[in-house]
Amino acid sequence: MRRALAGVGASKGLALGRARVRHPHVLTLSEETIAPEAIEAELVRLDAAMQAARDELGGLREKLHGALAQEIGEFLDLHVLILDDPELRAGLRDLIQTGRYSADYALKLQRDRLAAVFQAMDNDYFRTRLDDLDHVIGRVHAALHRRADDGQLGLAGEILVADDIAPAELAELSRQQLLAVVTRAGSPLSHSAIIARGLHLPMVVGCADALSHVNDGDALLVDGRDGLLVVEPHADDLARYHVARAKIEKKRAQLDRLKRAPTRTQDGMDIGLYANGERREEIAEALAMGADGIGLYRTEFLFMGRVQVPDEDEQFHAYRDAVLGMAGKPVTLRTLDLGADKADNSGLALRNEPNPALGLRGVRLSLSRPMLLDAQLRAMLRASAFGPVRVLVPMVTAREEIEAVKFRLNALAARLRDDGVPIGEHVRFGVMVEVPAAALTLLDYADLIDFAAVGTNDLVQYLLAADRTHEALDGLYSERHPAVLRLLHQLFAQARDARLPIHVCGELAARAEDVPLLLALGLRDFSVHPGAVLEVREAIRGADVGKLRRRAASLLQCRERADVERWLERVRAL
Numbered sequence: 001m002r003r004a005l006a007g008v009g010a011s012k013g014l015a016l017g018r019a020r021v022r023h024p025h026v027l028t029l030s031e032e033t034i035a036p037e038a039i040e041a042e043l044v045r046l047d048a049a050m051q052a053a054r055d056e057l058g059g060l061r062e063k064l065h066g067a068l069a070q071e072i073g074e075f076l077d078l079h080v081l082i083l084d085d086p087e088l089r090a091g092l093r094d095l096i097q098t099g100r101y102s103a104d105y106a107l108k109l110q111r112d113r114l115a116a117v118f119q120a121m122d123n124d125y126f127r128t129r130l131d132d133l134d135h136v137i138g139r140v141h142a143a144l145h146r147r148a149d150d151g152q153l154g155l156a157g158e159i160l161v162a163d164d165i166a167p168a169e170l171a172e173l174s175r176q177q178l179l180a181v182v183t184r185a186g187s188p189l190s191h192s193a194i195i196a197r198g199l200h201l202p203m204v205v206g207c208a209d210a211l212s213h214v215n216d217g218d219a220l221l222v223d224g225r226d227g228l229l230v231v232e233p234h235a236d237d238l239a240r241y242h243v244a245r246a247k248i249e250k251k252r253a254q255l256d257r258l259k260r261a262p263t264r265t266q267d268g269m270d271i272g273l274y275a276n277g278e279r280r281e282e283i284a285e286a287l288a289m290g291a292d293g294i295g296l297y298r299t300e301f302l303f304m305g306r307v308q309v310p311d312e313d314e315q316f317h318a319y320r321d322a323v324l325g326m327a328g329k330p331v332t333l334r335t336l337d338l339g340a341d342k343a344d345n346s347g348l349a350l351r352n353e354p355n356p357a358l359g360l361r362g363v364r365l366s367l368s369r370p371m372l373l374d375a376q377l378r379a380m381l382r383a384s385a386f387g388p389v390r391v392l393v394p395m396v397t398a399r400e401e402i403e404a405v406k407f408r409l410n411a412l413a414a415r416l417r418d419d420g421v422p423i424g425e426h427v428r429f430g431v432m433v434e435v436p437a438a439a440l441t442l443l444d445y446a447d448l449i450d451f452a453a454v455g456t457n458d459l460v461q462y463l464l465a466a467d468r469t470h471e472a473l474d475g476l477y478s479e480r481h482p483a484v485l486r487l488l489h490q491l492f493a494q495a496r497d498a499r500l501p502i503h504v505c506g507e508l509a510a511r512a513e514d515v516p517l518l519l520a521l522g523l524r525d526f527s528v529h530p531g532a533v534l535e536v537r538e539a540i541r542g543a544d545v546g547k548l549r550r551r552a553a554s555l556l557q558c559r560e561r562a563d564v565e566r567w568l569e570r571v572r573a574l
Contacts, residue, residue, distance in 0.1 A: 002232050005214075007182065007207030009227035010193035014244055015159055015180035015202045016233075019218040022162040023211060032102040042096050046103040049143035054083055056139065077304050079166070082136045088114065103144055111137045135166045159220045161210050167191045170199060180222040182210050182229050189477055194507065198529050204229055255534040259290050263537050265519070266544045272525035273537055274332070276505055278318075283325035285530035290537075293330035295527025296392070296453065296505040297322055299376065300337050312375040319383035330388040332453065332527075333380050334432070335373065335405070337362050337394040362395020362432075367404055377405075377412050384424030392453055394432040399445045402431055406448055433502075434458035439491045446498035453527070454491065456506030460484055479508040480564045485521060486556055492522035503527050515539035516571050517564075520548040520555055547574065 034042055057080050082088065088110060095106035114133060160178055164185045170192060173181075178201070186192060186205030196203040202224030214220065214231055221230040221241055230237050263273040274295030275286035286294060302310045302318055310318075323331050338361065366373040380391055393405050406429055416423050429448075433439050434455035442452065456479055461467060463484060466477040478484070495502040503525035508514055510528035512535040518526070519540070528536050551571060558564045 002230065002234050002237075003213050005207055005209050005229040005231065007204040007210070007227040007229060008188055009203075009223070009225045010186065010188040010190075010205045011196035011199075011201055011203035012225040013180070013200060013202035014224070014241060014248065015220075015222040016238075016241055017157045017159045017179040017220060019214050019216060019220045019231075020158045020160050021211065021214055021216050022160060032105040033100045034096075034102055036100065039097055039100065042103050043093060045144065046092060046096065046106070049103070049140050050083060050089070052143040053136070053139040054080065056143075057083070078132055079136050079139075082133060083140075104141065107137055107141055107144075132166075159222055161214045161220075163211065165192055167195050170195050170201065180204075180220075180224065182207050182214075182220075182222060184208055184211055198531060200531060255538060258534050258537050258541070259288065261290070261537065261541070263292070263540050265540060266542065267546045269524075269545045271519075271540050272501075272503060273533060273540070274503060274505075274525065274527035275530045275533055276527055277530055278322065280321065280325065282530050283322050286533070287326055287329070289530055289533040291329070291530065291533055293332070293388075294322065294326060295332050295503050295525075297331055297333045298337065299334055303336065303338065309372065312379050315376060315379035316382045319379055319389070320386050323383050323387040323389060326387065328387055330390055330428075331383075332390040332392050332430070333383070334392040334394055335363070335366055335376055338365055363393050363401050363405060364395065366393075367401065370408075373405070374408060374412060377409050378416065381409075381413055381416055381423045381427060382421060384427045385422040387424075388428075389424055390428040390430060390451065392430050392432060394455070395434060395458075396431045397435050397437045399441075399448070402445050402448045433491065434462070436463050436487065439487055442491060442494040442500070443498055446494070446500050449500070451501040451503075452495060454488070454502065454504045454506065456484075456488075456504055456508040459487075459506070460508075463487060478561050479506075479514070480517070480561045482556075482558050482560065482564065485517065485558070485564065488518075488523075489521045489552070489556060496522060501525060510536065512536050512539040513568070516543055516548055516568060517555070519543055519545050520552045520571075522549075522552075544574075547571075 091110045091113065092103070092106050095101045095109055096103060099106070099109075101109065111133065158178060159180045159182065160173065161182045162184070164183050165181055170181070180202040181196060182204045183192075184207060188205060190205070193203060193205060202222050204222055204224055204227050206227075207229055210229060214229075219232050221233040221237055222228075223230075233241070263271045265271065272292050273290075274293050275282070275289065275291035276296040276298075277283055277286050277294060278297045278299070278301050283294065297319075299315070299319075302315060319331075319333055322333075360368065366376075377391070380389060383389055391409060393402065396402055409427070409429060413423060413427065428450040430451035430453060431438065431445075431449055432455050433442065433452050434457075436459070439454075439459065460477065460479050460481070464477060464481060492502065494500075502523075503509075504518060504523055505527035509518065509523075509526045510532040512532070515526075515536060516539075526536055526540075548571065551567070555564070555567050558567060
């Protein structure tokens with residue numbers, strides 16, 4: 001029987017396929033004990049399940065290539081950290097040995113203990129790690145019962161319906177031609193949703209009735225834009241779907257023709273359009289899409305998921321390959337952006353910081369590890385001999401930090417030249433603007449830098465004191481908040497006064513529907529995921545900067561997000 005179920009659109013797109021329902025892992029609720037002679041066997045069973053879970057995570061990481069691999073890898077690494085946590089392992093073994101509980105019931109008890117600790121913390125970051133804990137516990141529980149790996153669910157022509165989905169799962173499932181994802185929980189601002197958008201995988205979240213009304217094998221129609229799930233669609237649903245799919249295919253063909261088109265507005269203004277990427281596949285895609293260069297290369301992907309820090313030569317070869325891959329177009333290499341919120345296995349980043357978002361991360365971590373910073377800067381300088389390189393420093397808040405890194409960069413460049421090592425004639429030096437303090441004081445340090453890049457994801461979080469992954473804060477976190485727009489307008493004006501190139505490399509820049517906002521505020525350079533280049537180029541080519549700038553005053557007078565959205569509707573109607 002046909003049912004139309006409402007959710008929230010998290011990643012646009014249409015999908016028609018067969019339902020694969022995954023109910024949440026249910027841990028044993030009743031107390032379950034074992035005989036004393038069975039304790040050793042139960043410990044072996046637990047160890048085997050935990051190793052199987054670890055192998056699954058390692059296998060997923062090895063398969064990650066291309067789109068959003070770095071972000072997905074971060075979640076895999078976090079889950080490995082949880083799995084390897086001594087407190088988790090010791091607690092489980094003690095419950096089996098002392099309490100004589102089954103491995104299943106021990107998992108439940110230890111999960112509940114840790115959850116209570118997380119929930120009691122006066123720290124939103126750790127409270128939100130409960131989902132990660134549950135994903136890890138669920139994976140171990142599945143291994144205990146020899147359930148099929150979740151990655152096997154993604155069969156061609158299927159739509160996954162689940163309680164929730166971890167970011168790490170999405171890449172593997174999409175590689176297996178999973179058509180779409182529908183979840184009971186989740187938020188369109190969650191990491192999973194962001195990754196789904198990067199993978200162009202339709203996704204509906206917050207569909208409360210999905211698990212109770214969808215069965216394995218049901219025919220499903222998913223609309224990721226409007227947040228609609230249709231179970232057993234009727235003929236008229238199918239007719240509308242086929243019409244919409246035809247429009248999408250036509251649109252895709254139109255976009256393909258823009259690969260070599262100039263990124264120029266209707267009134268003749270050339271706009272810079274760069275790509276974010278670090279994997280070879282992403283570099284190749286950026287070049288194929290006609291990007292003007294790489295606006296953000298995240299070097300931390302070389303450090304994640306490994307025990308030993310990559311040495312200077314390993315980094316040099318990775319950076320050189322990126323430079324060569326862009327065939328003479330500039331590559332912006334960001335120095336290490338690690339912190340407790342995305343700790344590595346090498347021990348570089350501190351773990352269990354009271355407030356990771358405000359802790360030892362980005363440039364702060366690099367300056368506290370001078371040998372690490374020097375190796376990274378030398379590798380970047382050596383790569384600059386093969387094409388234009390820009391060095392980008394994250395998480396700056398003060399002029400002194402910028403001076404310190406620039407001094408080291410210049411000193412290392414002089415030393416390499418003295419040693420006869422070829423490097424570029426001029427390596428441009430810039431900073432990430434992702435802290436309100438850096439945005440408000442750009443003119444105070446503009447003389448030290450050649451360019452700036454705005455990381456809107458972090459900037460909005462810090463400005464609004466709202467974690468974008470926190471489901472309860474969906475209504476607060478928004479790049480369309482008037483305070484965000486006014487700060488960006490001020491920042492772009494400062495950059496213009498200082499004749500300083502500035503680009504936005506956060507998710508805001510990659511949304512074609514928000515291009516008019518950024519152009520009206522004064523932005524002239526974008527950096528987006530390679531998969532978004534053509535859509536953003538199309539939006540830019542359809543814009544008239546002169547008209548948008550004349551309407552900037554009314555945009556800045558908006559007092560709430562609804563006003564901003566009405567402004568966008570009016571400019572689209574022009």
